[in-house]
Amino acid sequence: MTILNIIDAIDRWGMKEPNRPVYIETTQTYTYGELKKTSDAIAAYLQKNIERDRPVVVYGELEFEMLTCFLGASKAGHAYIPIEAHTPKERVDMILEVANPAVIFSVKEWPDLDTEAEIVSLEKIHDICAKSWILDVPLKPVDDSETYYIIFTSGTTGVPKGVQISHKNLLSFVNWELTDFGITQGMRFLSQAPYSFDLSVMDVYPALTSGGSLTPMRKEVINDFKKLFTVLPTLDIEVWVSTPSFMDICLMELTFDGKHVESLKIFLFCGEELPKMTAQKLVERFPKARIFNTYGPTEATVAISGVEITPELLEKYSRVPIGYVKSDTQVYIMNEDQEVLAEEVGEIVIAGPSVSKGYLNNPEKTEAAFFNYKGQPAYRTGDAGKLKDSLLIYDGRIDFQVKLHGYRIELEDIDHHLAEVSYVKQAAVVPKYQHHKVQQLVAFVVAHPHDFDKEFKLTKAIKEELSTSVMDYMVPQKFIYVERLPLTANGKIDRKGLMNEVNAT
Numbered sequence: 001m002t003i004l005n006i007i008d009a010i011d012r013w014g015m016k017e018p019n020r021p022v023y024i025e026t027t028q029t030y031t032y033g034e035l036k037k038t039s040d041a042i043a044a045y046l047q048k049n050i051e052r053d054r055p056v057v058v059y060g061e062l063e064f065e066m067l068t069c070f071l072g073a074s075k076a077g078h079a080y081i082p083i084e085a086h087t088p089k090e091r092v093d094m095i096l097e098v099a100n101p102a103v104i105f106s107v108k109e110w111p112d113l114d115t116e117a118e119i120v121s122l123e124k125i126h127d128i129c130a131k132s133w134i135l136d137v138p139l140k141p142v143d144d145s146e147t148y149y150i151i152f153t154s155g156t157t158g159v160p161k162g163v164q165i166s167h168k169n170l171l172s173f174v175n176w177e178l179t180d181f182g183i184t185q186g187m188r189f190l191s192q193a194p195y196s197f198d199l200s201v202m203d204v205y206p207a208l209t210s211g212g213s214l215t216p217m218r219k220e221v222i223n224d225f226k227k228l229f230t231v232l233p234t235l236d237i238e239v240w241v242s243t244p245s246f247m248d249i250c251l252m253e254l255t256f257d258g259k260h261v262e263s264l265k266i267f268l269f270c271g272e273e274l275p276k277m278t279a280q281k282l283v284e285r286f287p288k289a290r291i292f293n294t295y296g297p298t299e300a301t302v303a304i305s306g307v308e309i310t311p312e313l314l315e316k317y318s319r320v321p322i323g324y325v326k327s328d329t330q331v332y333i334m335n336e337d338q339e340v341l342a343e344e345v346g347e348i349v350i351a352g353p354s355v356s357k358g359y360l361n362n363p364e365k366t367e368a369a370f371f372n373y374k375g376q377p378a379y380r381t382g383d384a385g386k387l388k389d390s391l392l393i394y395d396g397r398i399d400f401q402v403k404l405h406g407y408r409i410e411l412e413d414i415d416h417h418l419a420e421v422s423y424v425k426q427a428a429v430v431p432k433y434q435h436h437k438v439q440q441l442v443a444f445v446v447a448h449p450h451d452f453d454k455e456f457k458l459t460k461a462i463k464e465e466l467s468t469s470v471m472d473y474m475v476p477q478k479f480i481y482v483e484r485l486p487l488t489a490n491g492k493i494d495r496k497g498l499m500n501e502v503n504a505t
């Protein structure tokens, strides 16, 4: 099936089969009928009260109302920005500064933060959804190249970048996922990734457009091994979507296998390198399931390549390949904007209909990363790779962006916020790797004179202050105090040298 319009495809289920389950929580199941009714109401509210072109923020975790607000915004022609609850206030503030949203749907309680946007509490969301709305003018949903959602990612200057994904971008991704991965109508998907991480798009839209359902796995479960391991063997889902890091945790539970979780048919991984060992274990534990490694940046709408993991593939490659490029897209391997020879390593450049129009209100960063190539919108990924037998092979980063547990982090982003901590004069953060995977972030810090009698107390104070401005996964695990940071010949901090030092043993 080819989807022509995301909103119509979801609504069709609400009209045709209103009792079909869409969101399955432990204590409650929501239906497509409810999703349609509530999102229509949110759309009506927006149309009556808010000018069409302003984005709206949806703040919360994995609640059903988040979906209601996303879809409501899309139906009324607004781009939505998901922000995860408990994001540090300073970061939320920076996002608001960049995005200037008209409304904030606060599904979780809004932090004590001043904003000109109208804050709509959960109680008010429920009131809006309970009301019958009559509209004088029909709704005009987001379409074509209008922005459907905006996801904020780490930026090198310390200010997050808002990646704008249009309806057309999303359509290209969803149609590919519904075609190439064995997904059929009405499947039950795991919803584990926060909505502010574009991996969540890999479950939400393919599920909702094909009459499937989402089973959320909340943070309380994910962060508590005992709870997680109790829940895992009882999961009644068919499509698994997560980062490899989350799978590594799940595989620690020995009963997490095809015998105990028979329902699992498809595994989709994205967001970071799939370690060969993880892939091998999965193939052994779930011999009947289909397992896919997919690759892509938020800027090209979730993923643009994928490959099925088989024992033969694992036998042939020392590093798991990142896949065959989807048919509507081109990948060029480039060096200084010139295509390299076949099978040579260079920067992965993606061109095609799922490439974003750029970063919200950030022409400088947009111009640096996006361009037009052979008549198509193109994006420089900063990833190194090569194409061999049409298969894309990943070869690390060419800059200082890293992935930790699947989260994308610009090391310069942490440096910037560390340098603003009152105890810190200068800092540089580097990753410590094991098997191509970041194990730890290590901060080299030149500290201001201080009164702490022990270094660990200084570290604790720095971590505390830092966590008010960056996400918790960006706080380095290890701190090394130095008199000064080493410099390169042209006077820049020698981050590569520090990386070598940390990774020498």
Ligand code: AMP
Residues within 6 Å of the ligand: 153, 198, 269, 270, 271, 272, 273, 274, 293, 294, 295, 296, 297, 298, 299, 302, 322, 381, 383, 394, 397, 403, 406, 407, 408
């Ligand atoms: P994000 O925008 O958060 O999805 O992060 C995109 C980046 O994650 C890519 O540019 C890669 O560096 C990395 N990445 C995503 N998927 C994979 C994969 N399958 N293998 C290796 N790296 C990946």
